[in-house]
Amino acid sequence: MSKVPSITLNNGVRIPQLGFGVWQMSDAEAADAVATALREGYRSIDTAAMYRNEEGTGKALAASGIPREELFVTTKLWNSASQTWTREAVQREFDASLSRLGLDYIDLYLIHWPRPMRDDYLTIWRAFEEIHRSGRAKAIGVSNFQPAHLRRLIDETEIVPAVNQIEIHPDFAQTGLRAFNAEHGIATEAWSPLGQGKGLLDDPVIGRIAARHGRTPAQVVLRWHLQHGIIVIPKSVTPSRIAENIDVFDFELDGDDLAALDALDKGNRLGPDPDTFDWN
Secondary structure (H helix, E strand, O other): OOOOOEEEOOOOOEEEOEOEEOOOOOHHHHHHHHHHHHHHOOOEEEOOHHHOOHHHHHHHHHHHOOOHHHOEEEEEEOOOOOOOOOHHHHHHHHHHHHHHHOOOOEEEEEEOOOOHHHOOHHHHHHHHHHHHHOOOEEEEEEEOOOHHHHHHHHHHOOOOOOEEEEEOEOOEOOHHHHHHHHHOOOEEEEEOOOHHHOOHHHOHHHHHHHHHHOOOHHHHHHHHHHHOOOEEOOOOOOHHHHHHHHOOOOOOOOHHHHHHHHOOOOOOOOOOOOOOOOOO
């Protein structure tokens, strides 16, 4: 059984607070890594249409023998400029993701980017609302949405997003956006929680805290997320690190640790700016 605690979303659906991400994995890599993650106790798996590994992810889910109701599967609509995003187009893409995953329903379906210059996320969201009402997506949410984008959804549509999945790590803490999410009952989920291997885990402050607790820097950073109430989805293809990343529920950071980690925030965004991103 999984030892990961859950968070209740704004529609009553429960999501494990720590899951497993498969960004930048091939189909074959995802199949192997997800299988390993499930054996280690992960029950939440996060993929996306644009990752091109939904099929491998689905094969690992099916082969695991774990009852569907014990799994939490997230995928995302790749809302690029490849087509006009009508209601029908969204439905087709959702159906395609379901087919690749080999599932009857998705636990959480996200709009991958706001792409505000295209001004179509309201139309897409209304199609998401239909999918949610059909029961084929237990919860719906967004990824990389900023307060202005969220306000439009809240003001002009019927369902408040359950989740906003955004880049967060101690070097880019996004405290303002996290506060906005919390104010509106939107759970915050972190992608690239370990800083994409670009030096965050070499920070001496994190190293000292890790040494004091007898833990790795990655485990310390994941505890920072968890203790701030953030849902977190670390990724790895290395079995030992997959096991390490879920072994974070038998220690706690104290107030001084959290303050020291909070002080690392330099506003250092690693991914694209959601206000300008429009890559296809």
